[in-house]
Amino acid sequence: MQDVFIKDIDKYIDKQVRLKGWVRNIRHSGKLLFIILRDGTGELQTVAFQPDLGDEKFELAKRLTLESSVIICGIPKPHPKKENVYELAVSDVMPIQIADEYPISKKEHGPDFLLSNRHLWIRSQKQWAALRIRHSVYYGICNYLNEQNFIRFDSPILTPNACEGTTTLFELEYFDEGKAYLSQSGQLYLETGIMSLGRVYDFGPVFRAERSKTRKHLTEFWMMDAEAAYVEHEENMQIQEELIRYVIRYVLSNCKLELEILERNVEALKAADAPFKRITHYEAVEFLRQKGSDITHNKDLGAQDEVLLTEDSTVPVFVERWPQEIKAFYMKRDPENPNLVLGDDLIAPEGFGELIGGSQREDDYDLLYSRMVAEKMPIEDYQWYLDLRKYGSVPHSGFGIGLERLVAWISGVPHIRETIPFPRMIYRIYP
RNA sequence: UCCGGAAUAGCUCAGCGGUAGAGCGGGUGGCUGUUAACCACUAGGUCGGGGGUUCGAACCCCUCUUCCGGAGCCA
Numbered sequence: 001m002q003d004v005f006i007k008d009i010d011k012y013i014d015k016q017v018r019l020k021g022w023v024r025n026i027r028h029s030g031k032l033l034f035i036i037l038r039d040g041t042g043e044l045q046t047v048a049f050q051p052d053l054g055d056e057k058f059e060l061a062k063r064l065t066l067e068s069s070v071i072i073c074g075i076p077k078p079h080p081k082k083e084n085v086y087e088l089a090v091s092d093v094m095p096i097q098i099a100d101e102y103p104i105s106k107k108e109h110g111p112d113f114l115l116s117n118r119h120l121w122i123r124s125q126k127q128w129a130a131l132r133i134r135h136s137v138y139y140g141i142c143n144y145l146n147e148q149n150f151i152r153f154d155s156p157i158l159t160p161n162a163c164e165g166t167t168t169l170f171e172l173e174y175f176d177e178g179k180a181y182l183s184q185s186g187q188l189y190l191e192t193g194i195m196s197l198g199r200v201y202d203f204g205p206v207f208r209a210e211r212s213k214t215r216k217h218l219t220e221f222w223m224m225d226a227e228a229a230y231v232e233h234e235e236n237m238q239i240q241e242e243l244i245r246y247v248i249r250y251v252l253s254n255c256k257l258e259l260e261i262l263e264r265n266v267e268a269l270k271a272a273d274a275p276f277k278r279i280t281h282y283e284a285v286e287f288l289r290q291k292g293s294d295i296t297h298n299k300d301l302g303a304q305d306e307v308l309l310t311e312d313s314t315v316p317v318f319v320e321r322w323p324q325e326i327k328a329f330y331m332k333r334d335p336e337n338p339n340l341v342l343g344d345d346l347i348a349p350e351g352f353g354e355l356i357g358g359s360q361r362e363d364d365y366d367l368l369y370s371r372m373v374a375e376k377m378p379i380e381d382y383q384w385y386l387d388l389r390k391y392g393s394v395p396h397s398g399f400g401i402g403l404e405r406l407v408a409w410i411s412g413v414p415h416i417r418e419t420i421p422f423p424r425m426i427y428r429i430y431p
Numbered sequence: 432u433c434c435g436g437a438a439u440a441g442c443u444c445a446g447c448g449g450u451a452g453a454g455c456g457g458g459u460g461g462c463u464g465u466u467a468a469c470c471a472c473u474a475g476g477u478c479g480g481g482g483g484u485u486c487g488a489a490c491c492c493c494u495c496u497u498c499c500g501g502a503g504c505c506a
Contacts, residue, residue: 027468051463102456108467110443110498112438113442211432212502216505
């Protein structure tokens, strides 16, 4: 007897196989019994006919409930009514555990109930699809970076200092060393890595103690930071664009079924695999004011501004060359205008907001030092970071991608909480 | 932190001053091709907590709690 996965079922037509999984749904009609089985790789309808299975096994099989675990043997056959669909003619049924009354019914549920039952909700078809797309986005990113000679360089999660500001940090006691913080970004550590390895990236959870309550925020999310030596602003954006387009193609070719389950508009996704738009912050503000926004030239984009900026675009939009005063201390000044920095934000179409924040980094010791003093940063805590500008400093750039936002946009899932197994939000830490 | 909204059966909701309802889910029975199967019967409730108004409150008022959506901040 061959153990097989449902995704491979079409290779075993008319052969005896054994499937191991869970009951997604069960229906019976007299002497016929339909068990929809799922095994992690897919779903398959199994059909038991009482005279073939025998009265005893048939009665046993009828006692299966939603989400019961079960091993089913039988012979894969083409579905009598559907093209390219298969079903299993059941020859044996072995219940492993008869599930209690399953809390998640086949009708709709509210978000509070589903989030409280997240440990079970992940079994649902749409959640299964979203988590598989997350997996493919993750691997797409890693594959691209590997092909481009980026070396994985993991940043610490426990850190002695803030990357940017301290108001949004989770704080904890670290033995006798005083306060430590959960990392908001590994970027500063990555900058050390490039001086050894040339091009590096990290991928891990980061933490923001912001009291944000929107569909695009989590307090714990996964971020990929990449950093490269001898890469300047233009090439930095080029890498970001190629990476995103690579991931789009990777998901389109690996997750057809998942995108279909999530009812993602695949044509819109294909259309996004084209040269991205580029606009300076100054031009963006002019454009947005024409469209009725009250944004000014020294302000960041609001949520509505991001929608206005991308609503007529089929591709993501880069906003580059930002006013220095609203961007982080480590960004390099624009040589053509000292009031600007060589930073870029990549805004997703369809209202998902910022996918990437990147910049060329300040590589001059004195300029970086004076900027840190101006921001009243504790220089002694950052001496290691300043050292990088003393020992073989080079022009370099990098960027960070929020994994869940990218997954949300690519999958078309409306809320970021469905793009991570266990979302951490301001009012929720269970389960 | 601010601005909105919600809380009634296991779940999703209706009821909005006069005997607590439906669909799904559960249970029992029926059906040889079902697709959120269908049909019949059936069990299931301190109407989020506390206080008030009223002859009478799920419904009106006050308060607390929990959650949702959005803003700001950010990825």
